[in-house]
Amino acid sequence: MLDLTPSRLRPRDVLRTGGAGLRTRPLRAFLSALGIAIGIAAMVAVVGISASGRARLDEQLAALGTNLLTVAPGDRLSGGSAVLPVESVAMISRIGPVERVAATGKVTGAKVYRNDRIPEVQSGGLSVQAAHLDLPGTVGASLTSGTWLNAATAGYPTAVLGSTAARSLGVGAVGQGVQVQLGGRPFTVIGVLEPVTLVPSLDTAALVGWAAAESYLDFDGHPTTVYTRSADAAVEAVRGVLAATANPLAPNEVDVSRPSDALAARQATDRAFTGLLLGLGAVALLVGGVGVANTMVISVLERRAEIGLRRSLGATRGQVRLQFLAESLLLSALGGLGGVVLGSAVTTVYAGMRSWPPVVPVWSSAGGLAATLLVGAVAGLYPAVRAARLSPTEALAAP
Numbered sequence: 221m222l223d224l225t226p227s228r229l230r231p232r233d234v235l236r237t238g239g240a241g242l243r244t245r246p247l248r249a250f251l252s253a254l255g256i257a258i259g260i261a262a263m264v265a266v267v268g269i270s271a272s273g274r275a276r277l278d279e280q281l282a283a284l285g286t287n288l289l290t291v292a293p294g295d296r297l298s299g300g301s302a303v304l305p306v307e308s309v310a311m312i313s314r315i316g317p318v319e320r321v322a323a324t325g326k327v328t329g330a331k332v333y334r335n336d337r338i339p340e341v342q343s344g345g346l347s348v349q350a351a352h353l354d355l356p357g358t359v360g361a362s363l364t365s366g367t368w369l370n371a372a373t374a375g376y377p378t379a380v381l382g383s384t385a386a387r388s389l390g391v392g393a394v395g396q397g398v399q400v401q402l403g404g405r406p407f408t409v410i411g412v413l414e415p416v417t418l419v420p421s422l423d424t425a426a427l428v429g430w431a432a433a434e435s436y437l438d439f440d441g442h443p444t445t446v447y448t449r450s451a452d453a454a455v456e457a458v459r460g461v462l463a464a465t466a467n468p469l470a471p472n473e474v475d476v477s478r479p480s481d482a483l484a485a486r487q488a489t490d491r492a493f494t495g496l497l498l499g500l501g502a503v504a505l506l507v508g509g510v511g512v513a514n515t516m517v518i519s520v521l522e523r524r525a526e527i528g529l530r531r532s533l534g535a536t537r538g539q540v541r542l543q544f545l546a547e548s549l550l551l552s553a554l555g556g557l558g559g560v561v562l563g564s565a566v567t568t569v570y571a572g573m574r575s576w577p578p579v580v581p582v583w584s585s586a587g588g589l590a591a592t593l594l595v596g597a598v599a600g601l602y603p604a605v606r607a608a609r610l611s612p613t614e615a616l617a618a619p
Contacts (some may be wrong), residue, residue, distance in 0.1 A: 243615035252514075254557035256595065260588040261566065267584040274535050276576040287455050288359065288418055291446040291466050294475040302473035303442045308466040309352070312317030312446060315465060323357040324422075325331075325350040325430070325441035330403030334389045338401075344388045348402050348427045349444075352432035358447045359419045366394035366411030373410060377402075377436055380411040382423040400553025402426055403437045419447070432476025475575050510599070541605060548600020549593060556592030560585045 291312065293302040305311075313321045332346035355361065356368055368380060381391055381400060389400055391409055399407045407428065416422045434437035446466065449456040455478075463474040564580045571578040 233454075248518075248550055250553075252280070252551055253558060255560035256552055256555025256592055257562060260556050260592055261562040263588050263591075264560055264563025264580065264584050265566040265570075268578070268580040270561060271579040271584075272567060272571040272576040273574075274578045279577070282410050286452050287452050288478070289448045289450065289455065289459055289462060290419075291448070291462050291476050292418050292444065292475045292477070293475045296470075296473055302467075302470065302618070304446065304468055304474070306442070306443075308473055309443055309446055311465050312448060312462065314451075315448075315458055315461065316381050317451045317458050318448050319451065320354060320358045320449040321446065322352040322355040323446045324352070324355065324425075324427070324443045325433065325439060325442060327403065327428075327433050327437045327439050332385065332389070333401040334391075335399075336401050336404075336406075344385075345424065346385045346388060347425050348425055348433075348437065349422075351427040351428045356413075357425070359422070360565045361419070361422065362414050363412050364412045366391075366409070368411055369427070369429050375431040375433055375435065376429070377405060378408045378410045378429070379407040380413060380427045381409055382413050382425045382427070382523055383415045384398060384423040385426055387410045388424075400426065402428065405436055411603060421445075444488070462540075544603055545597070545600050548603070549596045552592045552599070553589070554595025556589045559592070560588055 241353065291304070293304050298303050301539060309321055309323045317450055327348040327350060329346040331340070332344065332348060350370065353371065353374060354371055356363075362370065363380075364386075368583060369378065379400065381389065382398070386392070386409075391398060391400070394409055394412055399406045401407075407426070413427075427439070430439075430441075440605065442553075448458065448462070459476055459478070462476045463471040467474050506530070506605070564585070567580050568578040
């Protein structure tokens with residue numbers, strides 16, 4: 221008795237037979253692949269844009285340094301706000317690893333106006349702060365125009381405006397004799413700061429010399445925020461002793477923070493938002509998978525005669541199943557590749573518009589392709605099994 225064994229399909233044959241169904245119905249294949257591509261593009265673009273934004277933020281932190289610590293008064297146990305001792309800056313400067321110290325002190329009751337004809341209620345939410353001379357070097361601030369306070373000007377009614385304060389007051393480039401009203405007295409503007417990334421509160425302030433604040437604005441001399449720069453390796457050690465050093469009698473009334481902690485919280489918020497958008501991308505991917513499954517089911521119904529002919533010529537159930545599964549995987553792979561390219565392009569364009577370094581994590585592209593193939597396998601499994609179960613006579617008898 222002759223033993224007949226079915227021939228085996230080589231990988232090239234599987235790809236050829238799987239691609240035949242796509243070539244004969246190009247429009248339907250394109251629309252199905254487009255559904256997959258939209259889901260993958262959304263996932264890749266969301267991850268890429270978030271990664272590009274974080275890369276830009278990391279660049280800024282690296283340029284400014286992550287060794288900036290701030291000391292501020294907290295709350296008293298008995299209630300109310302505490303104050304830092306006048307000697308706190310000098311005491312903090314004695315800590316060995318501390319390289320730079322500077323402070324600002326809010327001048328209570330002093331309001332900022334462009335001139336003495338502005339209604340009192342229109343203060344604009346700006347504040348007056350006394351500042352140490354080495355503040356810019358400590359917090360990483362720079363000037364847009366003019367000069368910073370120095371030993372000669374710090375004792376006189378001169379001021380440096382933060383970027384937002386200057387814009388609110390209508391002060392552009394600093395010129396000869398530009399004045400603003402601080403606490404009811406005219407102060408000459410000698411400089412305007414650029415936005416301070418790590419200390420945004422300086423953007424809405426008018427900064428005056430410590431001695432000038434005491435002489436002209438009844439400043440009490442107590443610092444409200446002390447900024448320190450330490451050796452990178454000693455930042456945590458310095459952080460642990462700052463409260464007790466700033467106020468030895470009540471260290472529990474001192475708050476010590478690190479601006480980069482706030483940025484880390486912002487990154488955590490970005491990650492949560494990214495997770496939400498990834499969920500939306502996954503929904504789009506699921507919709508694309510349903511489209512692939514629908515396409516494959518219809519393909520099986522339309523090609524019953526082809527299936528019956530192949531079965532009558534000796535194709536096994538497994539070969540028919542493999543053919544339709546390969547067709548589904550090819551369709552999904554095309555959509556996945558298109559989605560990765562589209563998502564990467566969107567990330568690159570958006571990052572370029574924001575002057576960010578374009579970053580598309582490899583794991584997002586690889587994960588997108590893997591998700592696409594998984595969706596294709598799941599979506600094509602039922603149609604492939606259904607096609608394999610058709611008997612040759614039933615398939616050939618189909619209209």
